[in-house]
Amino acid sequence: MRDTFIRRVNDGAFAPMDPSALLEELDDLGGSRAALVSYLRYDYMLVRFSSAFGSAYSDHDVERVRWRIEHDRPNDFLHRFDTERQTEPSYTTFGWRQPAVAPSDEVQAIYDEVIERYTGR
Numbered sequence: 001m002r003d004t005f006i007r008r009v010n011d012g013a014f015a016p017m018d019p020s021a022l023l024e025e026l027d028d029l030g031g032s033r034a035a036l037v038s039y040l041r042y043d044y045m046l047v048r049f050s051s052a053f054g055s056a057y058s059d060h061d062v063e064r065v066r067w068r069i070e071h072d073r074p075n076d077f078l079h080r081f082d083t084e085r086q087t088e089p090s091y092t093t094f095g096w097r098q099p100a101v102a103p104s105d106e107v108q109a110i111y112d113e114v115i116e117r118y119t120g121r
Contacts, residue, residue: 004095005043006064014064016098019044043097052103056111057119061102067094 005022006014019040026036051062072089075082103111115121 004097006096006098014098016100044100047097047099048101048103051099052107052111053115055103056108056115062099064096064098066096068092069094 005017007017009015023036023040026040027033046067047065050065054062054065069092070089071092073087074080075086079086
């Protein structure tokens with residue numbers, strides 16, 4: 001799941017992988033198909049949200065999205081009030097995702113309004 005879900009097309013540009021081909025490729029690895037479909041739907045929605053929000057925030061189209069998760073383990077119970085950490089955070093970096101469709105003008109206007117409301121831009 002940490003792989004890149006984009007492919008190179010004929011003209012050298014990149015495009016998102018076809019959902020059915022991606023599902024088939026990942027399904028060959030084994031595991032629960034229902035969990036896989038659920039994960040891919042979640043991933044797809046996060047890409048759509050990130051591209052719409054990122055486009056509104058930066059005033060540029062978002063070409064690709066990449067996830068990075070921080071795993072932060074709290075101190076043990078006996079050390080819960082210590083200011084010094086017992087363990088350092090670890091990170092999982094996922095591959096690149098590319099939005100399948102650009103946000104519509106209506107959706108982009110909503111995100112532009114949100115950015116203006118909260119940042120004053």
